[in-house]
Amino acid sequence: SAVISQKPSRDICQRGTSLTIQCQVDSQVTMMFWYRQQPGQSLTLIATANQGSEATYESGFVIDKFPISRPNLTFSTLTVSNMSPEDSSIYLCSVEEGLIPGFGELFFGEGSRLTVL
Amino acid sequence: QKEVEQNSGPLSVPEGAIASLNCTYSDRGSQSFFWYRQYSGKSPELIMFIYSNGDKEDGRFTAQLNKASQYVSLLIRDSQPSDSATYLCAVRHRGNDYKLSFGAGTTVTVRA
Numbered sequence: 757s758a759v760i761s762q763k764p765s766r767d768i769c770q771r772g773t774s775l776t777i778q779c780q781v782d783s784q785v786t787m788m789f790w791y792r793q794q795p796g797q798s799l800t801l802i803a804t805a806n807q808g809s810e811a812t813y814e815s816g817f818v819i820d821k822f823p824i825s826r827p828n829l830t831f832s833t834l835t836v837s838n839m840s841p842e843d844s845s846i847y848l849c850s851v852e853e854g855l856i857p858g859f860g861e862l863f864f865g866e867g868s869r870l871t872v873l
Numbered sequence: 874q875k876e877v878e879q880n881s882g883p884l885s886v887p888e889g890a891i892a893s894l895n896c897t898y899s900d901r902g903s904q905s906f907f908w909y910r911q912y913s914g915k916s917p918e919l920i921m922f923i924y925s926n927g928d929k930e931d932g933r934f935t936a937q938l939n940k941a942s943q944y945v946s947l948l949i950r951d952s953q954p955s956d957s958a959t960y961l962c963a964v965r966h967r968g969n970d971y972k973l974s975f976g977a978g979t980t981v982t983v984r985a
Binding site (some may be wrong): 757764797798799801804846848858861862865867 | 922976
């Protein structure tokens with residue numbers, strides 16, 4: 757499977773600031789996603805990162821709060837804007853691998869653990 | 874109703890025993906099913922996927938799918954302490970733009 761690198765792996769942030777998380781994949785992938793995993797919870801999809809166009813956000817997530825970039829097929833960024841303690845979470849980049857988009861398997865990066873004070 | 878439901882656990886099994894994990898889903902049109910293992914502080918790791926009714930075996934792991942009952946399970950044979958983790962069930966729905974829905978996970982503890 758593809759190697760998915762995320763950075764930072766963890767950070768402690770102050771309320772009101774913004775942080776950008778980077779996701780680098782070692783091969784070109786069509787489908788790239790951003791998930792959030794709050795403490796003790798399962799995974800929630802934030803958005804699908806679309807190459808060359810605006811991301812597709814899930815209900816409850818908006819572009820102003822979580823702007824996403826996807827300049828090419830190997831890289832994406834997620835920014836968590838104007839952070840509050842409720843944004844303390846693990847943010848996970850994931851990619852789908854398979855011959856046909858929508859029918860492949862999903863793999864995850866190591867995650868970025870954010871703590872907002 | 875949650876889209877994907879799992880036994881809340883925790884599930885404690887002795888070393889060498891079979892751990893049985895269950896998952897039900899609400900969308901009858903779901904087409905593919907995945908089991909992820911997540912160690913504490915780590916990201917989820919794909920361990921099994923299944924698309925067709927029946928059993929699929931991979932080493933000590935067996936996934937079982939029954940679409941009529943909307944039920945998927947994971948069996949871990951000869952459980953080892955290294956199997957202690959949270960296991961997440963994920964379901965891909967037909968026509969849902971490739972997205973997976975995840976269950977809340979079942980925490981398994983294998984007692985040495």
